[in-house]
Amino acid sequence: MTDIQADAPIPFAGDQLDYAEHLRDPEQLQALIKKTSARAILLYKGQIGIGDGGRPHRVHPSDLIGHDLMAPGPVFLGLEGERPIFAFSITKPEAFMPEENFVSLRGIGGNLRPSDLALAGRAKSLFAWHFSDKHCVACGSTTAAQEGGVKQVCTSCGAESFPRVHPVAIMLVTDGDRVLMGRGVGWPEGAMSALAGFVSPGESIEEAAQREVMEEAGIKTKNPRYVFSQPWPFPAQLMMGLILEAMNTDITVDPKELEDARWFTREEVLAVFEKRGDAFMRLPRQTIAHQLLRYWLAETA
Numbered sequence: 001m002t003d004i005q006a007d008a009p010i011p012f013a014g015d016q017l018d019y020a021e022h023l024r025d026p027e028q029l030q031a032l033i034k035k036t037s038a039r040a041i042l043l044y045k046g047q048i049g050i051g052d053g054g055r056p057h058r059v060h061p062s063d064l065i066g067h068d069l070m071a072p073g074p075v076f077l078g079l080e081g082e083r084p085i086f087a088f089s090i091t092k093p094e095a096f097m098p099e100e101n102f103v104s105l106r107g108i109g110g111n112l113r114p115s116d117l118a119l120a121g122r123a124k125s126l127f128a129w130h131f132s133d134k135h136c137v138a139c140g141s142t143t144a145a146q147e148g149g150v151k152q153v154c155t156s157c158g159a160e161s162f163p164r165v166h167p168v169a170i171m172l173v174t175d176g177d178r179v180l181m182g183r184g185v186g187w188p189e190g191a192m193s194a195l196a197g198f199v200s201p202g203e204s205i206e207e208a209a210q211r212e213v214m215e216e217a218g219i220k221t222k223n224p225r226y227v228f229s230q231p232w233p234f235p236a237q238l239m240m241g242l243i244l245e246a247m248n249t250d251i252t253v254d255p256k257e258l259e260d261a262r263w264f265t266r267e268e269v270l271a272v273f274e275k276r277g278d279a280f281m282r283l284p285r286q287t288i289a290h291q292l293l294r295y296w297l298a299e300t301a
């Protein structure tokens with residue numbers, strides 16, 4: 001029998017770091033980065049450098065001296081116990097390890113330790129923010145990173161900005177012992193997942209979930225129930241998982257959003273999880289859709 005409890009922590013959560021807001025002034029950051037115990041993980045184009053043992057490769061921050069770095073330079077992720085953990089985004093991976101050792105968190109996510117995956121995801125999202133938000137939203141001037149890379153301040157007007165997190169509703173819609181899943185445009189044949197969509201200004205997460213299900217599949221729902229959430233660093237979504245009950249069952253797919261949507265029985269889902277059925281393609285363990293299905297299977301056992 002497959003273990004069908006959702007993972008705890010949910011993949012990409014549970015980083016075990018103290019974000020140490022009280023240590024993020026320039027003097028203390030300088031002291032932290034020089035500590036013998038300090039370590040840095042390396043990113044290259046949003047991919048994480050993996051070292052021996054299949055864990056993120058760690059170097060001392062001083063090993064980065066003289067290397068070209070992407071803005072904003074060192075990012076202080078936090079304290080792991082007493083150990084300061086930094087992240088650097090480098091431009092020449094071969095100076096540290098073969099380029100192929102830098103891998104996508106989408107690909108390797110399910111194989112990393114939960115705390116390593118969460119730490120790498122935090123670093124990836126922070127660097128993506130520094131890469132995309134180089135200008136002040138108030139006046140358009142350039143911004144400068146502060147507090148170890150968790151804040152930007154405009155060099156002209158002084159406006160502050162903080163790392164963005166984008167809320168997304170992702171939902172399992174149930175009809176008795178059946179669950180609704182859809183295949184997005186361009187996905188491989190057989191790939192199916194929970195429906196999802198960005199929360200709009202003025203909406204609660206429950207309203208966003210109900211609107212998206214109606215728009216994408218023509219299903220009216222009731223009793224939206226928040227289950228758990230997941231940071232998703234591609235680049236910085238917060239996936240908020242809900243379970244809703246269908247009030248009608250005839251699916252009307254919006255072809256701009258989905259190529260297909262179908263009801264799957266609990267037995268079909270369980271068979272996929274137990275690798276004895278192929279009603280749809282098995283979802284990667286690190287996705288919240290996979291975790292929501294596991295949660296639902298456990299809840300309905």
Ligand SMILES: [Zn+2]
Binds near residue numbers: 136137139154156158
């Ligand atoms: Zn400004």
